[in-house]
Amino acid sequence: MSAITRDEVAHLARLSRLALTEDELDHFAAQLGVILESVARVSEVAADDIPPSSHALPLTNVFRPDERQPSLTPDQALAGAPAPEENRFRVPRILEEE
Template sequence: MPAISRDEVAHLARLARIDLSDDELNHLAPQLDVILQSVAQVSEVAAQDIPPTSHPLPLTNVFRQDEIRPCLSAEEALAGAPIVDGAQAVEDERFRVPRILGEEA
């Protein structure tokens, strides 16, 4: 005899607002019983001394710690600007690049 009856499946279907035919109820009751038995087996295997985990292997942080390091000053970075028309392509402490849009800024 299944642990979940046909009437219980019908009740669950009504609660979920699912319209099931008699054939569907007869078909689903044994399937739901198998699912419940499988969950019960898993519950038996889960031991109290094993902590619940989200991953089978331990996770480690792959990001390095933030450390302040020396970096280029604005002048040093702009020193690498290309030479255009005999002058370095720098304007207002920024790299000067050709305009790609036809509209005025």
């Protein structure tokens, strides 16, 4: 037996503003039923003695430590800019807001 009825799929479709045909309602009811049954099966497998985890394997940070390094001066950074303005890059306006 399907875990979700055809009427429930029609209700979800109305809430989602989806226009579904009669055949699509039957088709999606069957598919959603399989999905819900699969989720229920996974819930049954979860054991209390297994701690929850976000990853199957342990993760280690592979980033280098932050170290202060010399950077460009404003003049060097703007040297290739076509039209710098007040020590900033001038770019075309893309929004109509002030």
